[in-house]
Amino acid sequence: MIFIGSSGYDDHRPQAKVRPRRPPETPALPSQDLPDTLCPIARSTSRVGDKWSLLIIRELFMGVSRFQDLLAQTGATPQLLTARLKQLQADGLIERRAYSERPLRFEYRLTAMGLDLMPIILAFRAWGETWCKTPEEGVAVRMFHNSCRTELELDGRCPTCGVTVPWTETHGLPNPAYLEERMQRAAAAARSVSEP
Amino acid sequence: MIFIGSSGYDDHRPQAKVRPRRPPETPALPSQDLPDTLCPIARSTSRVGDKWSLLIIRELFMGVSRFQDLLAQTGATPQLLTARLKQLQADGLIERRAYSERPLRFEYRLTAMGLDLMPIILAFRAWGETWCKTPEEGVAVRMFHNSCRTELELDGRCPTCGVTVPWTETHGLPNPAYLEERMQRAAAAARSVSEP
DNA sequence: ATTGATACTATGATTTTCATAGGGTCAAGC
DNA sequence: GCTTGACCCTATGAAAATCATAGTATCAAT
Numbered sequence: 001m002i003f004i005g006s007s008g009y010d011d012h013r014p015q016a017k018v019r020p021r022r023p024p025e026t027p028a029l030p031s032q033d034l035p036d037t038l039c040p041i042a043r044s045t046s047r048v049g050d051k052w053s054l055l056i057i058r059e060l061f062m063g064v065s066r067f068q069d070l071l072a073q074t075g076a077t078p079q080l081l082t083a084r085l086k087q088l089q090a091d092g093l094i095e096r097r098a099y100s101e102r103p104l105r106f107e108y109r110l111t112a113m114g115l116d117l118m119p120i121i122l123a124f125r126a127w128g129e130t131w132c133k134t135p136e137e138g139v140a141v142r143m144f145h146n147s148c149r150t151e152l153e154l155d156g157r158c159p160t161c162g163v164t165v166p167w168t169e170t171h172g173l174p175n176p177a178y179l180e181e182r183m184q185r186a187a188a189a190a191r192s193v194s195e196p
Numbered sequence: 197m198i199f200i201g202s203s204g205y206d207d208h209r210p211q212a213k214v215r216p217r218r219p220p221e222t223p224a225l226p227s228q229d230l231p232d233t234l235c236p237i238a239r240s241t242s243r244v245g246d247k248w249s250l251l252i253i254r255e256l257f258m259g260v261s262r263f264q265d266l267l268a269q270t271g272a273t274p275q276l277l278t279a280r281l282k283q284l285q286a287d288g289l290i291e292r293r294a295y296s297e298r299p300l301r302f303e304y305r306l307t308a309m310g311l312d313l314m315p316i317i318l319a320f321r322a323w324g325e326t327w328c329k330t331p332e333e334g335v336a337v338r339m340f341h342n343s344c345r346t347e348l349e350l351d352g353r354c355p356t357c358g359v360t361v362p363w364t365e366t367h368g369l370p371n372p373a374y375l376e377e378r379m380q381r382a383a384a385a386a387r388s389v390s391e392p
Numbered sequence: 393a394t395t396g397a398t399a400c401t402a403t404g405a406t407t408t409t410c411a412t413a414g415g416g417t418c419a420a421g422c
Numbered sequence: 423g424c425t426t427g428a429c430c431c432t433a434t435g436a437a438a439a440t441c442a443t444a445g446t447a448t449c450a451a452t
Contacts, residue, residue, distance in 0.1 A: 038336045038374045040324025041254045041317060047328070049320070051245035058237045067430050077410060078431060103418040105429065113327050119351070120319040121237060124245075127316060128236025131309050132243070140234045155315070157360075164353075164360040178234045263399050273441060274400060299449040301398060 047091050048117060052076055052084050054124065057110070057117055060094065065107040072189030073182060093117070118167045126154040140178040143170050243287050244313060248272055248280050250320065253306070253313055256290065261303040268385030269378060289313070314363045322350040336374040339366050 035042045048054060055074040059065075064073055071081055085108055088094045093114035099107045110117075129139055143152045146169045150160040158165050174182075231238045244250060251270040255261075260269055267277055281304055284290045289310035295303045306313075325335055339348045342365045346356040354361050370378075 034328055038333060038371065038377055039254070040322075040328060040336055041320045042251060042324075043328035044320045044324030045247045045250045049245075049247040049250055051241045054241045054245055055238060058235070068428085071430095077412095079433085080409070082431065083408095103429075105418095116323060116326065120316065120323060123316040123319040124237045124240045126236075127312060128238075128240035130312065132230055132236060132239035137234060140236055175234065181234055264397085267399095273443095275402090276440065278400065279439095296398095299398075 044120075047093070048088075048120070052080060053088060054121070056081070056084055056088065057093075057114065058121055060108060060110050060114070061118065061121060065109055067106070067108075068189065069186070070108070072186050075185075088114070122156065122167060129154055138175050138177070141172040141174045143172050145169065146171055240316075243289070244284075244316070248276060249284060250317070252277070252280055252284065253289075253310065254317055256304060256306050256310070257314065257317060261305055263302070263304075264385065265382070266304070268382050271381075284310070318352065318363060325350055334371050334373070337368040337370045339368050341365065342367055 035046050037043070048057065052074065055076070056070060059070050059073050064070060067081065067085075070076070070085075071078060074081070076084070085094065085096070089096055089108075092111060094108045095111055096106050096108055099105055125141075133139075139154075143156075144150065145152060145158040145161065145165050148158065148160045150158050152158055152165060152170060156164045156167070156170075231242050233239070244253065248270065251272070252266060255266050255269050258269075260266060263274075263277065263281075266272070266281075267274060270277070272280070281290065281292070285292055285304075288307060290304045291307055292302050292304055295301055321337075335350075339352075340346065341348055341354040341357065341361050344354065344356045346354050348354055348361060348366060352360045352363070352366075
């Protein structure tokens with residue numbers, strides 16, 4: 001499992017055995033119209049202002065990019081996940097790529113527009129850690145400044161360097177309990193497929 | 197109209213003519229359970245991870261605090277607004293206060309927990325301004341560093357001071373077109389009440 | 393007695409989401 | 423070639439949320 005940070009978006013999983021030769025299938029959905037307002041918050045929340053999209057984006061940032069894995073880790077239903085992925089793709093936030101030609105298999109990855117959602121995810125993280133946690137639960141993913149290895153504050157400040165560190169210069173380390181929770185979810189999903 | 201920033205949360209509107217003597221009515225809804233995960237993003241989006249809650253919170257930050265005004269500026273239906281306000285109150289994000297006793301009138305204000313949502317709102321703002329705008333539309337609300345009066349970058353950095361400025365040390369100045377749009381919405385809502 | 397402002401509630405239609413089940417394709421193993 | 427399993431979804435009908443529209447209740451001011 002890969003976690004938040006610039007290096008965290010590299011893919012360590014085995015790549016396609018056969019390299020793609022034709023361009024990936026692109027259903028070309030029309031991008032939904034933006035709301036009729038100049039407010040940037042109304043516009044952005046019309047794109048990603050719902051729980052499922054945000055959870056999907058969280059997973060994509062964590063390096064989870066396949067349909068079954070997104071299902072397991074978000075808890076969404078297949079139709080919901082399909083619909084959201086199509087919409088996110090139509091809006092230009094993610095792209096759907098074949099990572100294998102035979103058999104044909106797809107993965108979803110954040111585009112530049114999607115990667116730029118990281119501050120939103122981090123803002124939700126900071127608020128959730130501050131207001132939705134007991135102290136003994138601990139931080140789900142600890143984040144560190146790449147250059148000095150100091151653990152960052154929830155607002156992204158480095159106590160050593162005294163500056164707000166861009167997320168591309170950070171790396172994350174998951175809490176063992178959180179890692180365990182995620183593995184449980186993956187295992188449960190795998191079980192429910194094999195034994196209905 | 198008041199805008200984002202520390203001073204922006206002061207209320208310049210005429211205050212209650214009669215000061216409240218009994219404590220405000222508090223319906224005491226049960227706060228919805230948090231999802232069964234350590235993930236702070238899942239927890240926070242279960243509280244405020246929907247378009248309507250985010251738009252309501254945006255308005256509260258802009259100093260809009262009354263039911264009819266929230267209706268007009270968010271475009272929500274009355275039931276939806278009622279439901280969201282009750283939930284936000286039950287979750288401790290806002291409080292419902294009588295600003296007048298006779299007639300009994302209420303307003304909604306952000307608590308400390310709610311005020312701490314500002315980074316989320318600002319992250320949506322930055323993304324929306326970057327990815328959901330044409331250059332000629334311009335920024336809806338320009339933000340400035342209180343101490344040096346410099347206009348801030350979308351990520352909150354002050355070009356003069358070279359630091360990321362906490363939002364409590366900023367003030368906002370709305371784009372005239374955006375101001376006009378908001379006044380239009382308020383006027384349209386007032387019209388639809390008087391002449392059905 | 394009427395008008396207007398404020399803060400909602402009611403109702404029935406429409407849309408979205410949910411739980412559960414199933415379908416289609418291909419690789420690998422026997 | 424037949425089965426098993428992995429992967430990526432699609433189908434269906436029930437339940438819940440949301441929508442547009444209309445209406446209620448209280449009180450002040452006129």
